[in-house]
Amino acid sequence: MALPPGTGPWLLPAATPDIVADTPWLRPDFADDAGTLRLSSHSFAITLGGRRVLVDTGIGNGKERANPAWHDLDTDYLDRLTRAGFAPESVDLVVLTHLHADHVGWNTRLTDGSWVPTFPNARYLTTRTEWSHWAAADMEAPRRQMFRDSVHPIRDAGLLDLVDVSAGPVEVAPGLRLLPAPGHTPGQVAVELRGDDRTALITGDAVHHPVQLARPDIGSCVDIDPALAERTRRALLASVADTDTLLLGSHFAAPTAGRVATQDGTPTPNSSFRFNSALAQTY
CATH class of the missing domain: 3.60.15.10 (Ribonuclease Z/Hydroxyacylglutathione hydrolase-like)
Structure with missing residues (x-):
């Protein structure tokens, strides 16, 4: 489901039109020529x-x-x-x-x-930390x-089942792991999928929009702990950068799936990244 054009400026206020203009690979899929961000809501x-x-x-x-x-x-x-x-x-x-x-x-x-x-x-799963x-x-x-x-x-x-991820990632089914991704909310998780020698990662709201790959310092106005959310985002992106892992953004406009590449050398939590879109099946 596409979200209204006004969602981007409200949700990511630091992602100004000037910043978007300086990130040409965002257009046309993830931003328009005026610098307005495109977002969606996915299941x-x-x-x-x-x-x-x-x-x-x-x-x-x-x-x-x-x-x-x-x-x-x-x-x-x-x-x-x-x-x-x-x-x-x-x-x-x-x-x-x-x-x-x-x-x-x-x-x-x-x-x-x-x-x-x-x-x-x-069975519906969320984390014990989130519930508490x-x-x-x-x-x-x-x-x-x-x-x-x-x-x-x-x-x-x-x-409803509550999963304890306080000690680290938890496999809740074969090939499906919940990775702690706190900051946006205290008990948020990203979801790692593995099968047939392929890996994918669903971001949750650790990353709302591809502009945050280029500028991981840009946070959401509804992050409960903005500093922790930024650290989580940087670590998550560095963990999949320059690999075959498919990143699936929970609010990325189509094409929602792609791979993360570093823009400044070996990936570290201080890196800047870009999103290389991949084709994804939608219904």
Whole structure:
């Protein structure tokens, strides 16, 4: 789902038109000629070791949201997912990179006036740190509403599992690891996928837009710990730079998949990077 043109300046205020203009490889896919960033919101559907896995569930339909672009949507997400071979009842695992409204919306759908799990046969995963943070937080009304309609119903149905990543990456299924990626939220994870001698990495919101490869110092205005978010982003990008690992940006506009290359020599946490797009299948 493409996000409105105003999302970029709001979300990444330091990514000014001048900075975008100085990064020509962003155009035309990730920015327009005026320097406005293009962003999307993604849910990733993966078949891995015979399992059907979703990573994040997007914004959802019919949800009461403070952001007008997310409020009371009526999209064909489930139809598209089914056409891709992921009928809701067939999904085995739902991985939530973190508990923000644009990543948990399709956890549930409205049935007979109640919010019920969209994927009734799946286990939903988030981290223990993420859950504990929000459970203790003094949340504003819109976030409380999001938890009521999109998070608490999966907990109440007994479908939610909490994963402890405090000691490092955790393999939650063959070929699927959760990598701690704190900063944007305390318990956020990136998701590493391995199979058939190939590796992919889903960023979550550790990286919102390819401009942050060229300028990893640019953070999101909703990062809870901006300094930690930057350190996480730099380390994550350095870990996959100049390798065959496919980077999948949770908010990258199409083409969403690509590889990370260093712009200044051997990759280090202080490097600057670029994104080389790869073709990806979309439905």
